[in-house]
Amino acid sequence: MAILEIKHVSKFFGGLAANSDVSFEMGEGMIMGLIGPNGAGKTTLFNCITGYYPPSRGEILFKGERMNGLQPDRVCKLGMARTWQKVRPLAKMTVLDNVMVGALCRTNSLKVAREMAMEQIRVVRLDLRINFPAGGLPIGERKKLEVARVLATQPQLLLLDEVMGGLNPAESEEIIRLILDIKRRGITQMVIEHDMKAIMRISDRIVVLNSGEKLAEGTPEEIVNNRDVVTAYLGEYHA
Amino acid sequence: MRTFRTPCANNNGFSTVAAVTALLILVALFLFPRFVESPYTLHIMILFFLSTIMGGSWNILGGYTGQYSVGHAAYFGAGAYTTMILMQYKQVPPWYGIWGGIAIVVVVALFIGSICFRLRGPYFVLASIAVAEIMRLTAMNLKDLTNGAEGILATEIPPFTMGGTVITDFLTKVPFYYIGLVLAILTIIVTWLVQNSKLGYCFQAIREDQDAAHSLGINLTIYKNIALIISAVFTSLAGSFYAVYIGFIDPPTVLALDISVQIVLICIIGGIGTIYGPVVGSLVLVPLSEALRSNLIAQAIFKTGMVSEESGIGVFLKDHLAHAHALIYGILVVIVILFMPDGVLGFIKKLTAKKAVTGDRLTVTE
Numbered sequence: 108m109a110i111l112e113i114k115h116v117s118k119f120f121g122g123l124a125a126n127s128d129v130s131f132e133m134g135e136g137m138i139m140g141l142i143g144p145n146g147a148g149k150t151t152l153f154n155c156i157t158g159y160y161p162p163s164r165g166e167i168l169f170k171g172e173r174m175n176g177l178q179p180d181r182v183c184k185l186g187m188a189r190t191w192q193k194v195r196p197l198a199k200m201t202v203l204d205n206v207m208v209g210a211l212c213r214t215n216s217l218k219v220a221r222e223m224a225m226e227q228i229r230v231v232r233l234d235l236r237i238n239f240p241a242g243g244l245p246i247g248e249r250k251k252l253e254v255a256r257v258l259a260t261q262p263q264l265l266l267l268d269e270v271m272g273g274l275n276p277a278e279s280e281e282i283i284r285l286i287l288d289i290k291r292r293g294i295t296q297m298v299i300e301h302d303m304k305a306i307m308r309i310s311d312r313i314v315v316l317n318s319g320e321k322l323a324e325g326t327p328e329e330i331v332n333n334r335d336v337v338t339a340y341l342g343e344y345h346a
Numbered sequence: 347m348r349t350f351r352t353p354c355a356n357n358n359g360f361s362t363v364a365a366v367t368a369l370l371i372l373v374a375l376f377l378f379p380r381f382v383e384s385p386y387t388l389h390i391m392i393l394f395f396l397s398t399i400m401g402g403s404w405n406i407l408g409g410y411t412g413q414y415s416v417g418h419a420a421y422f423g424a425g426a427y428t429t430m431i432l433m434q435y436k437q438v439p440p441w442y443g444i445w446g447g448i449a450i451v452v453v454v455a456l457f458i459g460s461i462c463f464r465l466r467g468p469y470f471v472l473a474s475i476a477v478a479e480i481m482r483l484t485a486m487n488l489k490d491l492t493n494g495a496e497g498i499l500a501t502e503i504p505p506f507t508m509g510g511t512v513i514t515d516f517l518t519k520v521p522f523y524y525i526g527l528v529l530a531i532l533t534i535i536v537t538w539l540v541q542n543s544k545l546g547y548c549f550q551a552i553r554e555d556q557d558a559a560h561s562l563g564i565n566l567t568i569y570k571n572i573a574l575i576i577s578a579v580f581t582s583l584a585g586s587f588y589a590v591y592i593g594f595i596d597p598p599t600v601l602a603l604d605i606s607v608q609i610v611l612i613c614i615i616g617g618i619g620t621i622y623g624p625v626v627g628s629l630v631l632v633p634l635s636e637a638l639r640s641n642l643i644a645q646a647i648f649k650t651g652m653v654s655e656e657s658g659i660g661v662f663l664k665d666h667l668a669h670a671h672a673l674i675y676g677i678l679v680v681i682v683i684l685f686m687p688d689g690v691l692g693f694i695k696k697l698t699a700k701k702a703v704t705g706d707r708l709t710v711t712e
Contacts, residue, residue, distance in 0.1 A: 157561065183563035191561075197554035199619075208551045211544050212563030220544075260563055 108171065110135045110264055110295050111156070111187075116165035118148075118155055125151040127319045128165070133264075133312075138290055139297045140310030140327075144339060147316040149299045150192055153266050157189045158182040169264065183212055188262035190253045192269045192299070198242030202233055202252055205241045209259030227255040231285060247278040254285060258294075265289065265296045271305060283309055307331065315339070375527055379520045388519040392591065394632045395526030396584055401612030401624030402533035403580030406540060408610065409619035411573040412553025413463070414471050417478030418581050418609045420458065423601035424451045425582030426589035427485060430498045433590070439504045444586040448579050454481075455578035459571050466556065475603065482601035497596025500589075522591050529587060530625075533580055537621050540576070549573055553619070581609070615682050617689030626691045634678065638671035 109132040118126040126148045133139050141149050155162045158179040167174040169187055177185075188209075197205050206224035207217070214220050228234055231251040236244065241252060250270050257265060267286070271279045279302065286309055289296060300306040306313065307327040315322040315330060317339045323330060330336055379388060400422070408414050428447035432438035438446070462473040485492045492498070505515035514521040540546045548569045551559035560566055589595045599605075608631075616627025637643060644667040648655045655664065667674075686693040 159557075159561075178565070179557075179560040180563045180565045183561060189561055191558065195555045195558035197551050197558065199554060200550055204547065204550075208547050208559070208564070209562050211547055215544050217542070217544065217547075220547075256562065 108135070109133055109168075110170060111297075112166075112168040113152075113156070114166040114168070116152070116155060116162045116167060118151055118160060119163045124319045126155065126162075126316075129316070129319075129321050130165075131314050131321065131324055133295060133297065135295055136290070136293055137295060137311040138286065138309050139295075140306040140313040141297055141299045141316065142301075142303075142306055142313060142330075143316035143322070146318070148319040149316055150268060151319075152316070153189060153268055153297075153299065156182075157187060157266065183260055183262075186261070186263040187266070188257040188260045188264075189266040190250075190257055190268055190270055192272065194246070194249045194253050196241035196244065196249050196252055198240065200241055201238050202228065202241055202244070203237040205252055206255045206259045209256040212260040223261075224255075224259050227258040230258065230288070231255040232281075246273050247275070247281075250274065250278075250282065251285070254282075258289070262294060265294055267296060267298045269299050269301065271300055271302050279305060372531075376524075379523050385519050388523050390632065390636055392519065392522050392526045393636070394628050395523075395530040396588055396591075397612055397628035397632050398530040398625050399526075399533045399580060399584040399587070400609045401616065401627050402530070402537055403577045403584065404609045405537060405577075405613050405619065405624050406549075406580075407573045407577035409613055409623065410540065410546060410549040410553060411570060412549075413570060413573065414610070415462075415474040415574075415577075416471050416603075416606045416610055417458070417474030417476075418577075419601050419603065419605035420478040420481045421451050421455065421578040421581040422585035422588070422605055422609075423478075423481060423485065423595075423597070424454050425585030426595050426600040427492060427498075427585075428582075429586035430500065430589045430595055431491065433503070434498055434500060437504075439506070440586065440590045441506060444583060447582045447586045451578045451582035452575055455574050456571065459574045463567065463570050463574075475606070478601065478603070478606055482597050485597045485601055492597075495596060497594060497599075500593040503590060503593075516590075522587075525587060526591075529583055534621060534625070536576065536580070541621060545569070545572065550619070611679060613689075615679065615689055617691030620689075620691055623689055623691050627689065630682075630690060635671070635675055638674055641667055643667055643674075 111133040113129055113131050116126055116129045117124060129148075129152060131139075141152070143149055151160070154160045156167055156174070158174070158177050158181065161176050169182075169185060172185070174182060174185075174187075197208065200208070203221070203224055206228055207220045209227075210220040210223035211217075214223070225234075225237075228237060231254055233248060233251055233255060236248065241249070244252060254267070254270060270286075271282050274282065283305055286296060286298065290309075298306065298309065307330075310327055312325065313327055313330045314324045315333075315336050322339055323333045323336050325333070378391065382388065400418070404415070404418055425444070425447035428450050429440050429443035432443040432446050433440050458474070458477045462470055462477065465473050486494055488494070503516045506513045506521075516522070540549065548559070548564050551562065551564055552566060552569060556566060585600060589600065592599075612624050612627040612631060614627070615630055616625065617623030641664070644663045647653055647663065648660065653660045653663065655661075682690070688696070
C-alpha cells in the first residue's frame with residue numbers, strides 16, 4: 108500500500124496556481140526525489156502535505172487517512188515530519204535541547220527524551236556539539252541538526268527540503284550518506300534537491316514539477332532522458 | 347563518550363555553592379522580621395517580593411514562551427478588584443477572595459488569549475495593550491460594581507483564624523512580609539518546575555520559532571494558553587496581595603499601562619527567560635525607584651561635600667531631584683537595555699564566562 112497518496116492537489120494564491128492538479132503516490136521505504144526549476148511549487152507542495160496550507164483542491168492521504176485541514180502538529184504526531192529549506196534552529200537552545208523538543212513529541216519524560224535525542228544526535232554525528240547553542244553552529248551542522256530534530260519525532264515519512272543547499276561537496280556527501288542510512292532504517296523520504304547528481308544517485312523515483320504542474324515522473328534514468336524535463340531546465344536549444 | 351563543554355556548562359562544583367547560598371539567604375529572609383522592626387524597611391522588602399511575583403509570572407509567558415504581553419495589568423487589576431469587591435461589599439475574607447480572583451482571571455485570560463494569540467510579534471503586543479485598556483475603562487465606568495474612579499478603600503481586614511485561634515490580625519506589616527515571601531518563593535519554584543519539564547521545552551521552542559515548534563508536534567494554541575494561565579494566575583495573586591496590603595485600589599493604580607510596563611521592565615532589567623531574572627530585576631528596580639522617590643541621591647551628593655546644601659545648586663537639587671525621579675529612572679532603564687541586552691543576570695553570566703574561557707586558555711598554554 109502506498110504510504111502517501113497525492114490526488115489532484117491544487118493550491119491557489121489569489122489567481123496564481125502554485126500547484127495545479129498534482130498527483131502521485133509513494134511506496135513505503137522508497138526515496139522520492141522532487142525536482143523542478145525555481146518557483147515550480149516544490150516547497151508549496153511540502154507545505155500543503157504537512158498542514159501549513161490547506162490545499163485548494165484535491166486530497167492528501169497518509170497511510171490511507173485524509174490529511175486535508177490537519178494542523179502541522181497533528182501531522183507530525185501521525186508520523187510525517189519535515190525540515191525547512193531555510194533552516195530554523197531554536198537559536199538560544201542547545202543542540203541537545205533542540206533535538207529533545209523533537210523527541211518530546213513522543214514522550215512526556217525529559218529523561219526518555221534525552222536518550223532518544225542522543226541516539227539521533229549520534230546518527231548525524233553532532234555528539235561533540237550537544238551543549239552548544241544552536242544559533243552558533245555553521246550551516247553544515249545546522250542542516251544536520253535539522254535532520255536529527257525531525258528524526259527524533261520518530262517519523263515514518265520524512266520530507267527533506269533542500270538539506271544540501273549551501274553545503275560544500277564534502278558536507279553534501281555526508282548528507283547523502285545520512286539519507287541512505289535513514290532509508291536503511293525503513294523510513295520513507297521525499298527529497299527536494301537542486302543538486303542533480305545527488306538526486307539521481309539517491310532517488311528511487313523522481314517527480315518533476317514545472318510552474319506548478321507535474322511535468323514527469325519516473326526512475327532517474329527515465330527522467331534524465333525525458334525531453335520535456337531537459338527543455339524545462341535548459342530550454343529548447345539543448346533539448 | 348566525549349562531550350563538548352561550553353564554558354558555563356561545567357557547573358557541578360558551582361551548584362553546591364549555589365544551593366548553600368540559596369539556603370542561607372532563605373533562612374535570613376525568614377528570620378529578617380525578628381531583627382528588623384522598622385516598618386519602612388519591611389515595606390521595601392514587601393515591595394521587593396511583590397515585584398518578584400509580578401516579574402516572575404510575566405517571565406513564564408514573556409520570557410519563556412516569547413509572547414510579549416504589555417497588558418498584564420489586566421490580570422493584576424482583575425485579581426485586585428475581585429478580592430477587594432468580595433472583601434469590602436460581600437464580607438468575604440481575602441484568603442477566600444483570592445480564589446475568586448484566580449477563577450475570574452482564568453476566564454479573562456482564556457478570553458484575551460483567544461483574541462490575542464491569533465496575532466504574532468508587535469501585533470500581539472498591541473492587542474494585549476488594547477485589551478488591558480478596555481479592562482481599565484470598564485472598571486472606570488462600571489460604577490455600581492467597582493466604584494469607578496473613586497476606587498475601593500478597605501475599611502478593615504478580618505483577622506485570619508484557623509479553628510478558632512487567631513493566627514494573625516494583619517495589624518503590622520509582618521504577616522504581609524511572610525505572605526509576600528512565600529508567594530515569591532512559590533513563583534520561583536513554579537518557574538523552576540516549568541523550566542525543568544516538557545512545558546519549558548515547548549514554551550522555549552515556541553519562543554525561538556513558532557513554525558518550527560509547530561512542525562515538531564507542538565500544539566501552539568494549547569501551550570500558549572497554558573503559559574498564559576500560569577502567568578495570569580500569579581499576576582492575579584500579586585494583584586490581590588497588593589490590594590489587601592495597600593488597602594486602596596482604583597483603576598490608575600492597578601489597571602493602568604504603567605503597571606504593565608513595570609512588570610515587563612522587571613524582567614528586561616533582570617534577564618528574560620531565566621529563573622532568577624525577575625529577582626535580580628526587582629533587586630535593582632525597587633531600591634532604585636525608592637531611593638529616587640525619597641531623594642536619597644540629593645542627600646548622598648550633599649554628604650560627599652561636593653555641593654553644599656545651602657548653595658544655589660544644592661537648593662535646586664533638593665527641590666527638584668525628587669520630582670525628576672521618573673526621568674532618572676527612565677534614563678537608567680535605557681542605559682541598562684543599551685549596555686546589557688540580556689539583563690543584569692545575562693551580563694554577569696557573560697563576564698564569568700569570559701573569565702572561564704581565559705582561564706582555560708591559560709591552562710592550555712602551560
